[in-house]
Amino acid sequence: MAFGKSKNRRRQDAAQTKEAVKGAVRSHGPGLLKAILLTGLTCAVVWGGIELRRWALSSPTFLLKETTFSGLQRAAPGELLKLSGLTVGQNLWALDVEMLERTMAAHPWVRTVEVRRHFPSSVSVEVSEHVPAALAVLGDLYLVDEDGEPFKRLQPGDTLDLPLVTGMDREDYLADEAKTRERFRQALEVARAYAATEPTKRERLSEVRMAPEGLVLVLADGTEARLGEGDTDAKLQRLSRVREELRARGLSAGVIHLENRARPGWVAVKLSSPASERSGASQ
Incomplete structure (x- = not known):
C-alpha cells in the first residue's frame, strides 16, 4: 500500500510540474520569443553592416577620381595634395578627413581648410588663406x-x-x-x-x-x-x-x-x- 501511494504522489508531482511549465510558457513565452527574434535581428544587422563596410571599402565605385579646390590665391593645389598625401584611387570611405585638414593646414598660406567627400568618387577642398597686411621684424621678416x-x-x-x-x-x-x-x-x-x-x-x-x-x-x-x-x-x-x-x-x-x-x-x-x-x- 505504501508503494502505491508513493507512485500516485509521483504522478501528481509530474502533473503539477507540467502545469507549471505550461503556465510559464503562457506568461513568458511571448517575451522570450521577442527576445530571440531581436537577438537574431541584431546579429543579422551587425553581420550585414560588416559585409556592407567590406564591400564599400573594396568596391571600385568609391575610388577617388577628382579633387577640386576653392579659395586658393597663393597656395597651389599640388602643394596641398603633396602635404596631405591625397591621391587618385584612394577609397572615399577610408579617407581620414580630419587628418587631411590638419596636414593641408600646415601650408604657410592656409588659414583654414575644410575637406568634404562627395560620393561616389570626388572630394572638394575649401581653403581660406591668410591675407597679408604688414611685414614684421622678428629676427627675420615675417608676413x-x-x-x-x-x-x-x-x-x-x-x-x-x-x-x-x-x-x-x-x-x-x-x-x-x-x-x-x-x-x-x-x-x-x-x-x-x-x-x-x-x-x-x-x-x-x-x-x-x-x-x-x-x-x-x-x-x-x-x-x-x-x-x-x-x-x-x-x-x-x-x-x-x-x-x-x-x-x-x-x-x-x-x-x-x-x-x-x-x-x-x-x-x-x-x-x-x-x-x-x-x-x-x-x-
Whole structure:
C-alpha cells in the first residue's frame, strides 16, 4: 500500500510540474520569443553592416577620381595634395578627413581648410588663406595677417608692398604670442586709419614703430609722426592738417610730435632743415 501511494504522489508531482511549465510558457513565452527574434535581428544587422563596410571599402565605385579646390590665391593645389598625401584611387570611405585638414593646414598660406567627400568618387577642398597686411621684424621678416598673426617668413618670391611693423623682437613674440598679436593688431588698426586719411600713394605709410612711448609712423618721404598712446583718430586728423599746411608753404617736416599728453591739441614740428624749427603750433 505504501508503494502505491508513493507512485500516485509521483504522478501528481509530474502533473503539477507540467502545469507549471505550461503556465510559464503562457506568461513568458511571448517575451522570450521577442527576445530571440531581436537577438537574431541584431546579429543579422551587425553581420550585414560588416559585409556592407567590406564591400564599400573594396568596391571600385568609391575610388577617388577628382579633387577640386576653392579659395586658393597663393597656395597651389599640388602643394596641398603633396602635404596631405591625397591621391587618385584612394577609397572615399577610408579617407581620414580630419587628418587631411590638419596636414593641408600646415601650408604657410592656409588659414583654414575644410575637406568634404562627395560620393561616389570626388572630394572638394575649401581653403581660406591668410591675407597679408604688414611685414614684421622678428629676427627675420615675417608676413603678418589682418589678425596680427605672423604666419610666414618672407621669401624672395613674395612680392608685396606692405608697411613695416617694428619694435617687437622674436623673444617677445615667443614669450607671449597673444600679447604680441594684440600689439600687431593695434599697429594695423593705426595703419588702416592712416590710409583712410591719406589715400594717395605719395603719402603712403612706410613703417609703424612700436616704441616704449607709443606708436611712431614713418611716412614714405621719411617724416616721423610720433603719435604716442590713445586718441589715434584725432591725432591723425591733426597730422593731415599739419602736412597740408607744410605743403602749402613749401616746407617738409622731419618729425611731427603729436604725443603731448599735457596739451593733446598741440603739435610740435621739426622741419627737415636743421636751421628751421617750429613748435607749439596749436591745431
